[in-house]
Amino acid sequence: MGEPEEDPDFIVYDEDDMNEANALKSTIKIDCEKCHGKEGVWWSFQTRSADEPETRFYKCIKCNHTWRDYT
Numbered sequence: 451m452g453e454p455e456e457d458p459d460f461i462v463y464d465e466d467d468m469n470e471a472n473a474l475k476s477t478i479k480i481d482c483e484k485c486h487g488k489e490g491v492w493w494s495f496q497t498r499s500a501d502e503p504e505t506r507f508y509k510c511i512k513c514n515h516t517w518r519d520y521t
């Protein structure tokens with residue numbers, strides 16, 4: 451018996467790719483600690499545990515510095 455074939459319609463994107471895609475949706479004012487840029491994007495990432503709040507990521511669009519915020 452062979453391995454089950456992967457469903458071609460179900461593509462698992464790399465987590466970073468998904469974050470990039472989501473990040474393009476919204477631009478906000480930020481304060482980048484690296485280049486002191488004022489414009490960036492953010493996206494949220496829901497952890498597996500429903501008890502934990504979602505983690506919010508920020509990325510500076512100038513220098514691509516990325517950080518996260520646990521609020």
Ligand SMILES: [Zn+2]
Nearest residue numbers: 482485510513
């Ligand atoms: Zn920056």
